[in-house]
Amino acid sequence: MFGDDHFVPLVLTNILGIAGIVVWNLQGSRRPKGRLIVQILFFAGMSLVLYLADIAPHQPDNVYTHGFGALISRSAKILWWTHLAWTAIGFFHIYIMLTRRPQEAHLIQDMTVGVVYLAVALSVVGFVFGVPIGTLVATSGVVAIILGLALQNTLGDVFSGIALTLGRAYAIGDWIQLSDGTEGRVTETNWRSTNLLTGTYNLIVLPNSVLARQSVANLSRPDETHQMALTVRFAATRRPRAVEEAMLSVLQASTLIVKEPPPTAALKMIDAIAIEVELLFRIDSLVSHIPARNEIIDLVYKQCETSNLSLAMPPASLVFIPPGQAPIRRCPSIV
Missing domain, CATH: 2.30.30.60 (SH3 type barrels.)
Structure with a gap:
């Protein structure tokens, strides 16, 4: 056995496979590129040794069928298939990193890794140990149906997550x-x-x-900006254009809203009691909507004092007031 042409290449393949596992772990998970280089080098070395010795990992070994030789042959092929799986997974991880969507593709990574390991496991069972894969797949199909019925809700979550x-x-x-x-x-x-x-x-x-x-x-697409609306009612004692210009001054004075596209002040309605204005503006993100809203309200109150505007009462709280006595409020009515 020790003088056979296959024995030394099989031993060398085992050594390269084990050494590759050790070096692969020494690289650490924070160095995916280094790990991939190690996987490629050791996998290429193992493939070259088996090729030169005319040993096919995808075919059962007819030279060593029992004893120590069979153990060396099977372990070498198992290591070769394992390194093949790691190399394929390494290439996929690098692709995900280059596309800059590592978090988004988390489920896809897990699914791909699972498929690769399943394919390699079936290859080892069929090519290394010579077990008929068809019978194994048929048996596993029955088991899969039973598990599918038992884990129906969980599988629904899994496939929904993939979708x-x-x-x-x-x-x-x-x-x-x-x-x-x-x-x-x-x-x-x-x-x-x-x-x-x-x-x-x-x-x-x-x-x-x-x-x-x-x-x-x-709400984060196409960008993080978000539009807000604030409705304010003013006493109908000034021209609507004056009210509009005053509210535009409020929006321009704000430091917490986005100025492009420019904010607007839309006159919504007018009656004998009030002029209703809707302030439309955008903010950088939803996180800042409370500070931005507070700032706008404060600026509206300040502008009322500057422009001699009076805030009107809410429609639900209106009562009959004799002519000549317009309702005046100094507190904003926000809808």
Whole structure:
């Protein structure tokens, strides 16, 4: 056996395979490119040794069928198939990093890794140990049906998560709003659920199947800016144009809103009591909507004093007042 042409190459393949595992672990998970280089080098070395010795990893060994030789042959082929899987996964991880969507493709990575390992496992069983794969697949199919019925809800979450990831309706860091009113920033997406961090800093865990059944509004696309509206009622004692110009001055004086596109002041309605104005402006992100709203309200109050404007009472609180006595309020009426 020791003088056989296959023995030395098989031993060398085992040595390269084990050395590759050791060096691969020494690289650490923070150096994916270094790991990929190690995987390629050792896999290429193992493939070259087997090729020169005319040993096919995808065919059962007819030279060593039992004893120590069979152990060396099978371990060499198992190591070769393992390094093949790691090399393929390494290339996929580098591709995900180059496309700069590592968080978005988290589920796709897990699914691809699972498919690669499953394919390699079946290859080892069929090519190394000579077990008929067809019988094994048929048996595993029955088991899969039983498990599918038992894990129906969980599998629904899994496939819903895959569908949401492939659809790219949102990504990690996006602020989304659901049809039931739930909104928050996506902090994590896994096989079973999606985590949302709300504006009140509460963490909501939504099963993917529940999320897939609702309409999702992505408030972070095409960008993070968000439009807000603030309605103010003024006593009808000044011209509407003067009220409009005063509100435009308020919007221009604000430091917390976006100036492009420019904010606007829309005159909504007028009656004998009040002029209603809607202030339309954009903010950088939903996180700043409270400070921006507070600033606008404060500037409106200040502008009332500067421009001699009077804030009108809300429509629901109007009472009959004799002619010549217009209702005057110094507190903003915000809708």
